[in-house]
Amino acid sequence: METANKKKSFSFPSAFTILFFILIIAVGLTWVIPSGSYSKLTYNMQDKVFIVKSYGEPDKTYPATEKTLDEFNIKIKLTNFTEGVIKKPIAIPGSYQRIEQHHKGIQDIPVSMVEGTIEAVDVMVFIFVLGGMIGVINRTGSFNAGLMALARKTKGNEFLIIFSVSILMLLGGTTCGIEEEAVAFYPILVPVFLALGYDAIMCVGAIFLAASMGTAFSTINPFSVVIASNAAGIQFTEGIGFRTLGLILGGLCVIGYLYWYGKKVKADPSFSYTYEDREEFRQRYMKNFDPNAVIEFTFRRKLILILFCLAFPMMIWGVMAGGWWFPQMAASFLSFTIVIMLISGLKEKEIVDSFTEGASELVGVSLIIGLARGVNLVLEQGMISDTILDYMSNLVSGMPGSLFILGQLVVFIFLGLIVPSSSGLAVLSMPIMAPLADAVGIPRDIVVSAYNWGQYAMLFLAPTGLVLVTLQMLHIPFNKWVKFVLPMIGCLLLIGSILLLIQVSLYGS
Known part of the structure; x- marks a missing residue:
């Protein structure tokens, strides 16, 4: 009996604990993995020249010409640099060198946590503004009134909401790589999903899982496939047919899986992977929602929800066409919030209290982002990321075409853990990995696909993402998320592997 009680009392470590242990492991890796560095090339927009940074040497300046790029064996169009398509430093092929070891110690753990939080301040401000906005809208009763109206209209067809959200996230992922921006959808959609009879993990599936599957099979996403193609020296339209086919197959898998899981939960709530936490979820997200209460869906409440909904297409437009990032997104949401405050009918103290309470509920989320950035800082400052990339490139070099591309898929799965940024990994790895495809006689766009599919298979799970x-x-x-998402990771890797092998057989020599 005592053993059983001990088993029941065990709870899986929280996100903070997981990341803290990963941070310790990252520090340990700086003592195990040799430090090394590639020379990096950047374009100086002001002086219109290339600057090459090599470890331990003064920066060198070169004319911004195609000849310079050819000398460094960088097969990227000059216009990609001069027009600002590629802004991050590009690793120069064949320039890797071992350097003195950059050990990190115990004293670096709290420092990296603080520095990572400072680096993530733009994302954190966005999240605080979002939380404050939701707090104000909650105080007006608009969410509850809208939830009741939605529950009445979708009775018997609840999965249409899941389907619609999933399709939107798939499209958002494949076109603009919606990831961090998606956090804005959770606080409002979780109560909706719970009111429809589903659980909280279905919300993660419809938003994060669908968006990530869309991003994995990116078609025109400028933050992954476009920048990776540019860094590989090819047009992003090369291979788009296979990526589109993958998107369709991956999307069908996600929607089919959510339909199966949702049907099981609706039939038997105890089937839910988060069943034991259901009461906590309901108290947290539906504490102000009484299904038996009558809340009038007034014109004012409808107008508030319309303004709330308008903030999202405005954000997506800003990211895709306006060059926005988190400061601009936060300012946009804050502008909508101010308008909502003015028409809310709430007293000044109620407005301030509801905004600060809403923001305070997302403090833990913001600190997680900072801690994850701290892990990345340790790996960067320990100078081991380039060493891992060099080892991986040598590992797959010279393999037969089919083994080479599957090896690339595995390599990018691992690199996705080390470098969780899609654009960062693209500019770091593509100039090194893409030329290896030439040696085995396959098109470079297949390597771009392997990068996309491998990296995102890891980002479904990567604690640093x-x-x-x-x-x-x-x-x-x-652990509940791992149980839920593993079948979809298997689908992604299976679809990706088959499509890669088909491409190699069609286009390989």
Whole structure:
């Protein structure tokens, strides 16, 4: 009996604990993995020249010409640099060198946590503004009134909401790589999903899982496939047919899986992977929602919800066409919030209290982002990321075409853990990995696909990516998420492997 009680009392570590242990492991890796560095090339927009930074040497300036790029064996169009398409430093092929070891110590753990939080301040401000906005809208009763109206209209067809959200996220992922921006949808959609009879993990599936599957099979996403193609020296339209086919197959898998899971939960709530936490979820997200209460859906409440909904297409437009990033997105949401405050009918103290309470509920989420950035800082400052890339490139070099591309897929799965940024990994790895495809006689766009599919298979789980932020926001244990998402990772890798092998057989020599 005592043993059984001990088993029941065990709870999986929180996101903070997981990331803290990963930070310790990262520090340990700086003592195990040799430090090394590639020379990096950047374009100086002001002076219109290339600057090459090599470790331990003064910066060198070169004319911004195609000849310079050819000398460094960088097969990227000059216009990609001069027009600002590629802004981050490009690793120069064949320039890797071992350097003195950059050990990190115990004293660096708290420092990296603080520095990572400072680096993530733009994302954190966005999240605080979002939380404050939701707090104000909640105080007006608009969400509750809208929830009741939605529940009445969708009775018997609840999955249409899941389907619609999933399709939107798939499209958002494949076109603009919606990831961090998706955190804005959770606080409002979780109560909706719970009111429809689903659980909180279905919300993560419809938003994070669908968006990530869309991003994995990016078609025109400028932050992954476009920048990776440019860094590989090819047009992003090369291979788009296979990526579109993958998107369709991956999307069908996600929607089919959510339909199956949702049907099971609706039939038997105890089937839910988060069943034991259901009461906590309901108290947290529906504490102000009484299904038996009558809340009038007034014109004012409808107008507030319309303004809230308008903030999202405005954000997506800004990211895709306006060059926005988190400061601009936060300012946009804050502008909508101010308008909502003015028409809310609330007293000044109610407005201030509801905004600060809403923002305070997302403090933990913001700190998770900072801690994850701290892990990345340790790996960067320890100078081991380039060493891992060099080792991986040598590992797959010279393999037969089919083994080479599957090896690339595995390599990018691992690199996705080390470098969770899609654009960062693209400019770091593509100039090194893409030329290896030439040696085995296959097109470079196949390597770009392997990068996309491998990296995102890891980002479904990578603690240094966005997943822990999402889980912390919804208070879902990491082990429950792993159980839920593993079938979809298997689908992604199976679809990706088959499509890669088909491409190699069609276009390989």
